[in-house]
Amino acid sequence: MILRSALLGAAAVSALASAAFAERGADGNVNVLYWQAPSILNPYLSSGTKDVEASSLILEGMAGFNEKGEVIPRLAESIPTVENGGVSADLTQITWKLKPGLLWSDGTPVTSADAKFTYEYCTAPDGGCAQAARYEGIKSIETPDAQTVVITFEAPKPNPYQAFVGGTSPILQAAQFKDCMGAKAPECTKQNFGPIGTGPFMVTDFKVNDVVTLAANPNYRDPAKPAFATMTLKGGGDAQAAARAVMETGEFDYAWNTQINPEMQTQMAAGGKGVFVNGFGTLVERIEMNMTDPDPALPEGERSTTKHPHPILSDAKVRQALSMAIDRQTLVDVGYGTAGRPTCNLVPAPELYASDNTGCLTQDMEGAKKLLDEAGWKVGADGIREKDGKKLKLLYQTSVNPVRQDFQALVKGWWNELGVEVELKQVDASVFFGGDPGSPDTFQKFYADVEMYANNFDGTDPEPYLAQYLCDKIPGPENQWQGENINRFCDPAYDALVKEMAATADLAKRGELAKKMNDMLTKDSFTVVALVDRGRLSAASNTLGGVVLNTWDTELWNAQDWYRVK
Amino acid sequence: MLTYTIRRLLLAIPTLLLISLVIFLLVDLAPGSPMSEIPLTVPPEVRLKMIQAMGADQPVFVRYLLWLKQFFIVEPSYIIDGWFGTNLGGDQQRILSWQSRAPVFDVIGQRLPQTLTVVGTAYLVGILIALPIGIYSAYRQYSWFDQLGTFFAMVGYSVPTFFTGVLFIVIFSVNLHWFPSIYDTTLKVTDWASFWKQVHQMALPVMVLALFNAAEISRYTRSSMLENLGQDYARTARAKGMSERTVVLKHVLRNSMIPVVTIIALGMPAVFGGAIITEQVFKVNGIGAALIGAIHANDLPMVQTLTFIFAVLIVLFNLIADILYGILDPRIRYD
Numbered sequence: 030m031i032l033r034s035a036l037l038g039a040a041a042v043s044a045l046a047s048a049a050f051a052e053r054g055a056d057g058n059v060n061v062l063y064w065q066a067p068s069i070l071n072p073y074l075s076s077g078t079k080d081v082e083a084s085s086l087i088l089e090g091m092a093g094f095n096e097k098g099e100v101i102p103r104l105a106e107s108i109p110t111v112e113n114g115g116v117s118a119d120l121t122q123i124t125w126k127l128k129p130g131l132l133w134s135d136g137t138p139v140t141s142a143d144a145k146f147t148y149e150y151c152t153a154p155d156g157g158c159a160q161a162a163r164y165e166g167i168k169s170i171e172t173p174d175a176q177t178v179v180i181t182f183e184a185p186k187p188n189p190y191q192a193f194v195g196g197t198s199p200i201l202q203a204a205q206f207k208d209c210m211g212a213k214a215p216e217c218t219k220q221n222f223g224p225i226g227t228g229p230f231m232v233t234d235f236k237v238n239d240v241v242t243l244a245a246n247p248n249y250r251d252p253a254k255p256a257f258a259t260m261t262l263k264g265g266g267d268a269q270a271a272a273r274a275v276m277e278t279g280e281f282d283y284a285w286n287t288q289i290n291p292e293m294q295t296q297m298a299a300g301g302k303g304v305f306v307n308g309f310g311t312l313v314e315r316i317e318m319n320m321t322d323p324d325p326a327l328p329e330g331e332r333s334t335t336k337h338p339h340p341i342l343s344d345a346k347v348r349q350a351l352s353m354a355i356d357r358q359t360l361v362d363v364g365y366g367t368a369g370r371p372t373c374n375l376v377p378a379p380e381l382y383a384s385d386n387t388g389c390l391t392q393d394m395e396g397a398k399k400l401l402d403e404a405g406w407k408v409g410a411d412g413i414r415e416k417d418g419k420k421l422k423l424l425y426q427t428s429v430n431p432v433r434q435d436f437q438a439l440v441k442g443w444w445n446e447l448g449v450e451v452e453l454k455q456v457d458a459s460v461f462f463g464g465d466p467g468s469p470d471t472f473q474k475f476y477a478d479v480e481m482y483a484n485n486f487d488g489t490d491p492e493p494y495l496a497q498y499l500c501d502k503i504p505g506p507e508n509q510w511q512g513e514n515i516n517r518f519c520d521p522a523y524d525a526l527v528k529e530m531a532a533t534a535d536l537a538k539r540g541e542l543a544k545k546m547n548d549m550l551t552k553d554s555f556t557v558v559a560l561v562d563r564g565r566l567s568a569a570s571n572t573l574g575g576v577v578l579n580t581w582d583t584e585l586w587n588a589q590d591w592y593r594v595k
Numbered sequence: 596m597l598t599y600t601i602r603r604l605l606l607a608i609p610t611l612l613l614i615s616l617v618i619f620l621l622v623d624l625a626p627g628s629p630m631s632e633i634p635l636t637v638p639p640e641v642r643l644k645m646i647q648a649m650g651a652d653q654p655v656f657v658r659y660l661l662w663l664k665q666f667f668i669v670e671p672s673y674i675i676d677g678w679f680g681t682n683l684g685g686d687q688q689r690i691l692s693w694q695s696r697a698p699v700f701d702v703i704g705q706r707l708p709q710t711l712t713v714v715g716t717a718y719l720v721g722i723l724i725a726l727p728i729g730i731y732s733a734y735r736q737y738s739w740f741d742q743l744g745t746f747f748a749m750v751g752y753s754v755p756t757f758f759t760g761v762l763f764i765v766i767f768s769v770n771l772h773w774f775p776s777i778y779d780t781t782l783k784v785t786d787w788a789s790f791w792k793q794v795h796q797m798a799l800p801v802m803v804l805a806l807f808n809a810a811e812i813s814r815y816t817r818s819s820m821l822e823n824l825g826q827d828y829a830r831t832a833r834a835k836g837m838s839e840r841t842v843v844l845k846h847v848l849r850n851s852m853i854p855v856v857t858i859i860a861l862g863m864p865a866v867f868g869g870a871i872i873t874e875q876v877f878k879v880n881g882i883g884a885a886l887i888g889a890i891h892a893n894d895l896p897m898v899q900t901l902t903f904i905f906a907v908l909i910v911l912f913n914l915i916a917d918i919l920y921g922i923l924d925p926r927i928r929y930d
Contacts, residue, residue, distance in 0.1 A: 062777075066880070066888070068695040075694075076637050157648020159633070161641045215648065215696040216688070222697065237695045237702045238888050239880040240780055263777065265878035270764075270776070277769045278776055300769075459893055462635070463628030464642060470626070487636040511639035 054245045054258030056593035059573065061585075062284040064271040066238040066264020071221040072197055073151050074214060076159040081196050082285070083241055083262055085583040087134075087226035088199035091125045091144070091178075092190065094581035096308065098379045098489040100190050104128060104139065104200065104227060109189075111534075120185035120534050125178040125193065132248040133202050134231040141172035144193060146203035153211040162493075163191050163198040187534045188490040195488055196583035199226070229255040229589035239264055249589065256575075256592040269293065275568040276300040282573040285584055288566055290432070291366025303571055307368050309564040310580030311378055311494075312485040314369075316351075316425075316440070316558040318342050320517045323424070323476045330506045333475045335517055341421060342478060346404040348555035351479075353400070354443040356392035361561055363439065364432040368566035375547050376491045377562040381536065382543040386552045389559075397447055406448075414448040426454040426470075426477040428461040433481060436560070466509040473504045475515060483563060489581055492539075495546045496527045498556075518556045523549055596921060599929040600914070607910050614906045615666075619659050619899055627893040629693045649693050651895070662899060665690045670700055693894045702885060702897070703904070709780050710869040710881030717801045718866050721808025722859060728809070729816025729855075733824060734843055744813065751810030759803045760876035767799060774798045778879040800877040804870055808862070815858050819851040826850075853923045860916040864908035 067083035069075050091105040100108050106126045109115020116123045131139040148170050151158040158164075166186060171179040180192060192198055202225045209217035222235040227250070230243035241262040245255050263281070272287035274280045277300035287305065289297070294305060322337035331337060341347055357371030373389035376382050406414040406421050414421040425441065427433045434455065441451040454477060456470040461482070469476050486494035496502075497513035500521070504512035523546060530542045550557045567584060569576045575590040629651060630642050646652050653661075670690060672683035689698040728748075732741040768776035775796050784790050823829065824847055832842045869883030878884075882901065889897035921927045 068692075068892075069697075074696055076633050078634065155648060157645040159637065159641065159645055161644065162638050212648070215691055218697045218701070234781065236705050236780060236880070237692070237697055238885060239705070242781055261779075261781065263779075263878065265880045265884060266777075266875060270876070270878070273764070273769065274777055278772070280768075280775055280777055457627065459627035459631040459891065461631075463626070463631040463893070464639070465626070465628045468626055482635075484635045487634075493638075511643070513639065 052253050052256055053249070054256075056256040056258070058259045058261060059257040059283070059591060059593075060281045061260060061262045062266075062271045062274055062281040063262060063264050064266050064268055064284070064286070067241055067262065068238050069221050070224055070232060070235060070241070071201075072199065073156075073158050073160050073201070074221060076197065079264070079285075082583040082585050084224065084226075085196035085199070085228065086230045086243060086260070086262075086585050086588055087224055087228045087232060087246075088201065089226065089228045090195060090199045091127075091193040093195055093586055094489060094579065095586075096577050096579040096581070098581040100194065100489075102128075104131060116189055120187060120189065121182050123180050123182075123186075123189040125180070127176045127178070128250065129176065131227060131250060133225050133227060134246040134248055135202075135225050136248055137202075137204065138175075139200070139202075139227055140175040141178045142175070143203045144178045144200050145170045145172050146206070147199075147201045148192065150201060150206055150210060150214070153214075155212040156210065156214045158214075160197050162487075165191075167192060185532065185534070187531070187539065188492060190488070190490075195581075196586070197487060202226070230260055233259075251589065254589040256590075260588070272297050272305075272568050273300075275303045275570055276305075277302060279303070279570060282570040283576065284568040286565065287568045288365075288368060290364070291362065294366050294368075294566075297568075301571075303568050305367065305566055306569050306576060306578045307564045307566045308578040308580045309370065309378060309562055310485060311376065311491070312483050312563040313372060313375060313377055313559050314436075314481065314483040314561040314563055315375070316479050316481045316560060317475075317516050318348050318351075318556055318558065319475050319478050319480070320519075320556065321475075323478060325476075333517070334505045335503060335519070339478070340419065341423070344404050345554055346400045347406070347421075348558070350397040350400040350404070350447065351444060351449070352389055352555050352558045353393045353397035354447050355389075355440060355558070355560065356443065357390060357560055360436055360439060363435050365561060365563060368564045369561045370564070372559050372562035373551055374559055374562075375550050375557050376486075376494070376543055377559075379489050381540040382491050382547075384544040384547045384551075386548055388552055392443075394443070394446060401447060408448045412448060413450045420450060421448065422450040422452070423478040424452045424454060425479050425481070426456060426461075427481040428458040428472075429455045430458065436481065464511070466511070471510065473510045473512065473515060475504075475517075480515075481560075491543050492530055495530070495543060498546075498550060499524055499527055516556045518550065518554070520549065520554075596918070596929060600918060603914050603917070607914070611903075611907060611910060615663070615899075615903050616659065618902050618906070619662065620655070622895055622898050622902075623655050623658075625893075629893045629895070632892050651693070662690065662896065666900065666903070673698075673700070690896050690900055692889070692897045694889065694892045694897065699897050699900045703882065703901070706869075706880065706882045706885050707867075709778070709879055710874070710883065711866065713778070713797055713800050713874075713879050713881065714804060714866050714870050714883075716797060717804030717870075718808055718862065720801055720805040722812055724805060725809040725812035726816055726855075729813040730820055730843070730848065732813070733817045733820030736821060741817075744817070748810040748814050751806040752814075756803050756807055756870070756873045757876060759806065760800070760873055763799050763803060764876070776877065778877050780880055800870075800873050800879055803876075804873050811862075812855065812858065816851065816855050819854050820847060823847045823851045853920065856923060857916040857920055860912055860919055863912045863915075864905060867908055868905050 063079050065079040067079050069080050070084040072081040072084045089103045092100050092108060093103050095101045102108055104127055106128050109123050133139055148164055151160055151164050166183050168181045168183045205220055205225050209220055223232040229246055229249050231246045233244050234242040243260040245258050268288050271284040272289055275284045276297040279302040320339055321333050321335055322339050323333045361369040361371055371390050373386045374384055401414060405416045409415040437453050441453060444451050460468055460470050461472050464471055472480055472482055498518050500519040502512040502514040503517045504510040526542055526546050530539060533539050551559060565580050572594050574592045574594045577587055579586045669687045676682060676684050692699050728744045732744040735741055764776045767773045778796050782793055784793050829847050832846045869881040871883035871887050874881045874884040886901050921929055
């Protein structure tokens with residue numbers, strides 16, 4: 030009897046103790062649905078969004094981005110800046126200090142050597158590191174002590190928050206990956222499927238392209254987090270089914286990228302089991318104008334190259350007229366609903382870099398017709414405009430995607446109204462974006478007059494993104510069509526601005542330069558005709574608390590703060 | 596019979612080699628690139644390096660010969676190592692998927708259990724439904740039961756699974772909340788409660804697939820039964836004063852089963868191949884889902900290996916069907 034009450038007492042004390050000390054694992058299991066299932070949990074071997082986001086639950090970098098796009102510390106004690114001496118005055122060095130007492134999920138200490146190893150891992154030859162761009166321009170990485178990482182750049186880096194910042198550039202455990210350098214990297218299946226990390230969760234089981242089972246990391250730096258003891262990250266199906274599992278059946282707590290049409294969004298929201306969360310980043314759906322001639326009559330190797338300027342679209346007035354004829358709000362209503370908004374900018378965010386360019390938002394059909402008249406394109410007998418016997422006829426290509434096909438049909442309608450004959454073409458996404466130099470249908474080859482797709486930039490700094498429009502980045506046969514200047518835009522004044530930005534550290538000045546470049550490409554020249562600023566749309570159950578959608582880092586950036594609403 | 600089997604097996608070798616070459620060339624010539632799923636934010640130089648690391652920039656014949664070596668020498672030695680603890684495989688390169696960088700055979704090993712349980716059960720359930728329906732429909736030809744059976748077979752055969760699947764989800768998951776719409780592959784059956792859960796989550800995909808399978812097999816059973824019911828030996832049996840039960844279930848059914856059994860054997864490779872659409876709809880993530888995912892991602896080693904395994908299975912089950920035919924029907928002799 031005495032023994033029994035003593036045991037009961039002990040049980041009561043321990044129950045109280047666990048309630049008082051920590052809530053880690055108190056909320057049971059959380060179910061997350063990624064309809065594109067993760068294939069690998071090492072973001073250095075795959076830059077697919079699904080893989081990067083799933084691994085961000087386990088692996089972390091020195092810092093990350095919050096939902097406002099600000100850099101926030103993760104493993105680092107604080108964010109190094111020029112003011113606090115963490116970044117050298119000449120911008121060639123950044124010093125990161127690790128938080129004291131950090132442990133990997135296996136209980137060993139995190140040291141600066143791990144960071145240095147990660148750099149060596151990603152830059153090793155033959156490794157095919159998918160995030161190599163994050164470590165570009167680094168001269169050396171020194172580790173004066175176990176807590177300090179000093180990165181020295183080859184040239185001044187106005188934006189030093191690249192390496193070890195965000196979900197695409199986390200720190201790996203040197204001890205685990207030491208035999209996986211270079212060509213050995215893909216063979217380390219065990220490591221790539223179960224990396225040891227510092228994040229709120231650790232992998233307990235991984236089924237390729239199917240499901241990741243995770244458990245709370247016992248050594249996570251905040252003893253009270255994460256609130257969930259386990260997480261199941263399931264994959265498969267499509268966006269619509271994923272939305273249904275959260276919004277209608279309530280089987281899942283969170284579904285990633287539930288991009289469905291506005292009509293279905295309303296229908297699913299009526300299910301009442303969850304809410305759609307959305308946020309806007311830098312992804313812009315746009316029509317790109319080809320400044321060079323894609324005429325099939327030209328010899329192969331000269332089509333869509335700078336040798337032959339475009340016979341129609343070289344005239345800025347024509348490009349402007351084509352932009353003016355588009356009603357961007359209608360496009361948003363048809364394709365994206367709450368997950369989109371009309372834009373005229375190539376760089377729609379962050380605020381610092383976003384131009385106040387809104388001139389394109391109202392459709393102006395009459396103005397557009399007038400512009401074409403001025404440019405010498407007169408309406409012919411068949412209703413098609415012509416000039417010097419040449420008809421105003423455009424080939425408009427994009428990838429196969431229901432929303433893009435709706436957009437094509439709408440835009441074609443408006444352009445027909447202007448008196449422009451439009452031929453539509455759809456290319457399978459795996460070919461269009463595949464980059465195969467042997468295929469005539471890639472977006473880089475641009476064997477069409479105009480083409481539509483979406484693009485964005487990584488993180489919050491648009492400098493590399495705007496630098497894509499340099500004259501020497503024009504794709505062509507000499508570089509196996511691998512350039513990023515898809516429009517074949519070339520302006521020495523623009524190149525000078527890119528150079529200036531690379532040497533400017535002052536944020537306000539950088540913002541000004543970025544706006545200027547954005548305007549040169551959009552409202553001044555209509556080389557890039559921005560259509561829709563596409564947000565992220567995900568679904569969260571009403572019983573899941575703490576969800577903050579972040580478009581600057583991975584969507585699971587704050588999974589440690591998620592909890593069960595009771 | 597034995598010599599016939601051996602001859603067929605030997606003949607299968609060049610056939611399969613040819614099939615593997617054709618598949619490899621087809622998959623390779625198909626447009627698309629493993630880089631198409633990579634975000635545009637990744638610069639071209641990095642893409643090029645990734646392609647090189649995958650070995651995807653090698654000439655097609657080098658890659659084909661490497662694949663042959665990996666499939667026929669390296670992978671079997673790994674399997675033998677796994678069974679007997681030997682070390683034949685050493686550190687030879689296995690067939691790695693481009694998507695996940697994992698050995699393709701490990702992925703198949705992970706995927707096969709759920710495919711076999713779901714698609715296999717559906718096939719079994721389909722057969723169990725189809726046989727009685729087919730037999731009774733034939734026995735009472737043009738009765739209301741026969742008409743109803745014909746109607747369901749037509750519906751089951753002509754309505755695609757992506758429609759019935761979503762329809763069943765909307766009815767049974769969204770509105771009635773009876774069954775889950777998403778299959779949990781991590782569920783382990785250890786006791787009655789988890790077994791019940793497994794039955795629960797299998798219910799919808801099995802229903803969809805069984806309807807489809809039953810439709811086909813019941814039609815074959817019915818027509819084969821009809822043919823035999825009109826034969827002389829059936830009349831003789833009746834004339835001998837045998838009960839209807841014996842006439843139909845012993846004499847007629849046995850003879851009618853010969854073509855049905857071959858049809859069932861020929862359908863077996865599909866059980867291993869999984870059900871691409873149904874698996875996708877219910878997130879079963881079996882072999883079918885793996886194949887379609889690999890095709891989307893242009894994961895050539897995965898597509899090639901999976902399709903080749905299907906080819907092997909089809910050749911094998913064709914042979915089994917032929918042998919079964921010989922065993923069931925004494926009139927057929929191969930030697």
